[in-house]
Amino acid sequence: xxxxxxxxxxxxxxxxxxxxxxxxxxxxxxxxxxxxxxxxxxxxxxxxxxxxxxxxxxxxxxxxxxxxxxxx
Numbered sequence: 001x002x003x004x005x006x007x008x009x010x011x012x013x014x015x016x017x018x019x020x021x022x023x024x025x026x027x028x029x030x031x032x033x034x035x036x037x038x039x040x041x042x043x044x045x046x047x048x049x050x051x052x053x054x055x056x057x058x059x060x061x062x063x064x065x066x067x068x069x070x071x072x
Contacts, residue, residue, distance in 0.1 A: 052060075
């Protein structure tokens with residue numbers, strides 16, 4: 001029998017709330033590592049600056065002007 005005959009939702013029913021609780025108690029250090037990594041990513045993203053080229057800005061403004069004319 002192929003895998004396509006089974007419902008996708010049938011696999012989801014195999015996980016119970018007690019299974020999830022067991023996982024969270026099993027690896028408490030993982031969440032602190034993930035949290036530290038997330039804070040590092042946020043700090044890194046705050047240092048990134050973006051400034052588009054003038055030609056890109058001009059194309060954006062031209063597009064916005066043409067769509068505004070079509071809506072009127």
